[in-house]
Amino acid sequence: MTDSDTPLAGRVAYVTGAARGQGRSHCVRLARAGADIVAIDACGPVAEHNGYAHARPEHLAETTSLVEGEGRTILATEVDVRDLEGQQRVVAEAIEQFGRLDVVVANAGVLNWGRLWEISAQQWQEIIDTNLTGVWNTVKATVPAIIDAGNGGSIITISSAAGIKAVPGCGHYCASKFGIVGLTNSLAIELGEYGIRVNSVHPYGTDTPMGNDVSMYQMFADHQRFIHSFSPGALPTDSLAAPDLVSDIVVWLAGDGSSLVTAAQIPAEKGYLKV
Numbered sequence: 001m002t003d004s005d006t007p008l009a010g011r012v013a014y015v016t017g018a019a020r021g022q023g024r025s026h027c028v029r030l031a032r033a034g035a036d037i038v039a040i041d042a043c044g045p046v047a048e049h050n051g052y053a054h055a056r057p058e059h060l061a062e063t064t065s066l067v068e069g070e071g072r073t074i075l076a077t078e079v080d081v082r083d084l085e086g087q088q089r090v091v092a093e094a095i096e097q098f099g100r101l102d103v104v105v106a107n108a109g110v111l112n113w114g115r116l117w118e119i120s121a122q123q124w125q126e127i128i129d130t131n132l133t134g135v136w137n138t139v140k141a142t143v144p145a146i147i148d149a150g151n152g153g154s155i156i157t158i159s160s161a162a163g164i165k166a167v168p169g170c171g172h173y174c175a176s177k178f179g180i181v182g183l184t185n186s187l188a189i190e191l192g193e194y195g196i197r198v199n200s201v202h203p204y205g206t207d208t209p210m211g212n213d214v215s216m217y218q219m220f221a222d223h224q225r226f227i228h229s230f231s232p233g234a235l236p237t238d239s240l241a242a243p244d245l246v247s248d249i250v251v252w253l254a255g256d257g258s259s260l261v262t263a264a265q266i267p268a269e270k271g272y273l274k275v
């Protein structure tokens with residue numbers, strides 16, 4: 001194995017929502033690129049109105065064995081991103097174990113459906129608390145450790161195509177994902193002097209439990225005009241994207257090959273935003 005096979009060797013990456021889906025894929029791919037992994041996930045129900053099954057502890061255990069299969073070390077903990085002190089405890093343990101933190105992937109997120117004036121205050125708050133405040137909690141918990149390590153770094157927030165183009169039927173989700181863009185770009189400017197880059201990634205339909213959430217079809221059945229907001233994109237396929245393809249972008253942003261890129265919104269959506 002050459003240095004170019006493991007561009008992240010010696011670095012440590014913190015990934016939220018790591019039990020399954022895109023978060024698991026990011027853990028495995030960052031490990032394959034040489035990084036040790038700090039992984040958290042709630043591993044349980046996070047939003048009452050979700051139309052798809054929640055992750056379970058055995059999913060995080062599977063992520064752990066996949067990362068170990070790549071020959072890297074992983075510290076995996078069941079923590080909800082809404083729990084700031086929990087995240088701070090994990091970061092403290094990670095610094096004790098690994099001595100540094102270089103990369104953060106703020107990936108944990110939830111999605112459910114309903115028109116903005118019809119969802120309950122609880123449904124609104126559950127999405128905002130995980131998708132936006134959860135990302136801020138991750139920033140608050142990790143940034144001091146990255147600055148202290150003094151090696152620069154890369155923070156990657158996972159927004160959505162719905163964080164650039166608002167769609168109907170999940171306005172609370174769009175609001176949370178647009179919010180991530182503002183947080184990302186402010187943070188990028190604040191952290192520039194430390195050589196720490198901050199960028200957001202914007203996936204579209206991705207092949208995960210969230211991406212396969214069939215509860216959206218009821219929304220389309222009730223409001224057929226909404227379907228026009230969800231085109232398949234520019235590339236000649238209407239299938240869901242493999243999480244590994246989003247990880248290609250995450251690994252690139254984590255490494256030195258993207259050293260000129262900060263305060264940027266990186267699409268992972270097959271041109272959907274331009275169609």
Ligand SMILES: NC(=O)c1ccc[n+]([C@@H]2O[C@H](COP(=O)([O-])OP(=O)(O)OC[C@H]3O[C@@H](n4cnc5c(N)ncnc54)[C@H](O)[C@@H]3O)[C@@H](O)[C@H]2O)c1
Binds near residue numbers: 044
């Ligand atoms: N799948 C898609 O089509 C799609 C499209 C655009 C953006 N995204 C975004 O990508 C990210 C990853 O989603 P995914 O598709 O892998 O979904 P997923 O549901 O398969 O995985 C999400 C993971 O995050 C965890 N999680 C959720 N809330 C949490 C919380 N409060 N605390 C800790 N962990 C929590 C879940 O337990 C789960 O393991 C999300 O931010 C999502 O909004 C997904």
